[in-house]
Amino acid sequence: VSPPEVEALLFDVFGTVVDWRTSIARELEAFWAPRGIERDWDAMARAWRSRYQPAMEAVRTGRRPFAKLDLLHRENLLGMLEEFGLPGLAEAELDELNRAWHRLDPWPDSAPGLTRLRRRYILAPCSNGNVRLMVDVARHGGLPWDTVLGAEAAGAYKPQPQAYLGSIAFLDLPAGACMMVAAHNGDLAAARAVGLRTAFVPRPHEHGPGQTKDLAPEGPWDVVAPDFEALATALGC
């Protein structure tokens, strides 16, 4: 890819920019341990996350109107707590626990890499996370976005075409001037199908030590880089 032709970089966030698994495990422990509860926090984090795709699928298929990810996360939390046999919580406690997703830690290379990339490119998340969630995660982790795009702005969940196309419409750029950066081959395949350039940054520990998915590029991605610092170098920053 010749970098000057790309004007904006769009980022997947959960897994690609931030380490949701260990962050959520830590938040679950911080919430429940003082209440005298012990569980496998990492398994609990993965169980909460496993309800993510089915919840969005109800929106994608039109079984329910668009709902912010914060709301889906909260519904999924109720199911996950029941699955793990945990006691009921007051509404305010559920809200507090659900905001764990607003405090996800970036991978160590994310903020420094983004800071370099921003010198040359417009940077925006194109995540399924809603705007306020993305704003809070960015403030928590020092992520220098130019603006927040993605599912809520576009009114559609990835990998639906409208999630990408609705996002880049706000930038007044043709798809070919935008590059999707993700740790997930499926996300890149969907972005490429509507004309975006693609960059694969593998995150082999996203799902834990036994991860078998998305360890290597599985498509003709324009750039493959081991982390965001290397991505910045590859893109001339």
Added chain:
Amino acid sequence: VSPPEVEALLFDVFGTVVDWRTSIARELEAFWAPRGIERDWDAMARAWRSRYQPAMEAVRTGRRPFAKLDLLHRENLLGMLEEFGLPGLAEAELDELNRAWHRLDPWPDSAPGLTRLRRRYILAPCSNGNVRLMVDVARHGGLPWDTVLGAEAAGAYKPQPQAYLGSIAFLDLPAGACMMVAAHNGDLAAARAVGLRTAFVPRPHEHGPGQTKDLAPEGPWDVVAPDFEALATALGC
């Protein structure tokens, strides 16, 4: 106002954060002078801007569907050039000149004041400018927004209620936890009518030495500050 209750500050941009008049006059001169044209650049800038409200009014009244401000600016440019008896331009030249609005300089206190305010508050423009225009102005002037809200995100032009309410909906905040910051009493009156807190920062030179409007607060605004540094101090930053 008691600052901890406010979580987000929304900003008018043209006039409040940036000095559109002298910036546009400079851009007009830089474009036309090398073409051997001399005019009153300040008058020309004001003439271009004077077509702004009527153009948005066509959207507000439903005479045309929502159109980005970049498009309205470009239509207005054609009328303004004719008004000043200027020669016709190629499409690419019109696009180039229209992008003058993407390079507006902030007032000297804007970036340092916003940088202080951002420590405590979520900051977003709530401007009639479209997202890409706001992104470019922020990159040009070093304005540390958390995300871009406003007319394009909300699908309505200020002072319509939906421009404010649609913006704060992305932040999942009640209106009373948001404060509109503007140099224009009318903008603040509209924001206050839908429940936002208000801060008035006068910009007595926005329209030039003969400015008669918006020199003083004309409503029960929560905060009045002479510039953004003083606003940061007033809001505990």
